Amino acid sequence: MIHQIGQIMLYVNDQEAAARFWTEKIGFVLVKDEENHGMRIIEIAPAKDVQTSFVLHNKAMIAQMQPELNLGTPSIMFYATDVEALYEEFKAKGITVGDLITIPAGKLFNFADDENNYFALIEKRYKLPLDD
Structure with a gap:
């Protein structure tokens, strides 16, 4: 049984530039940067203690x-x-962003990395355990 997502592989043209984008502009942290069988592997995450x-x-x-x-x-x-x-914040850092829109699920916008790959970001309203 699958119980979580571990890693998402992003194939990039310039690993160094991509790592800088995600860490310096988006605020991710560097989890690992190592060579493995002749391949450089750079692992990043929103925080060190997240699972994905x-x-x-x-x-x-x-x-x-x-x-x-x-x-x-x-x-x-x-x-x-x-x-x-x-x-x-993203606009101030020079990140390409789409329009900020509101849908029933919340506010959202898309943004592009330095290789013009687009990602989406949506407001997540977290429920407390007693909210049910």
């Missing part, structure tokens, strides 16, 4: 090793509180 992380892989190297692999960027939705503040 991104692993930034060199797209060209992976394509050479496994040409049949789909190297496209997955469609990823992030949850956050205070989406309006994040929207303004």
Whole structure:
């Protein structure tokens, strides 16, 4: 039985630039940066203590090793509180953002990394255990 998502593989053209984008602009932390069998593996996450992380892989190297692999960027939705503040922060940092919109589920916007891969971010209203 699957009980959690462990890592999401992101295939990028420039691992160093991608790591800087996610850590310096988005605020993720570096979990690991190591060489493994000739491949550099950079693992990042929103915080050190979260269970799901991104692993930034060199797209060209992976394509050479496994040409049949789909190297496209997955469609990823992030949850956050205070989406309006994040929207303004991202704009101030020069991150490409879409319009901030409101839908019944909450406020949301999309943003692009430096390789023009788009991600979405939506307001997540957390329920307390006694809210049921």
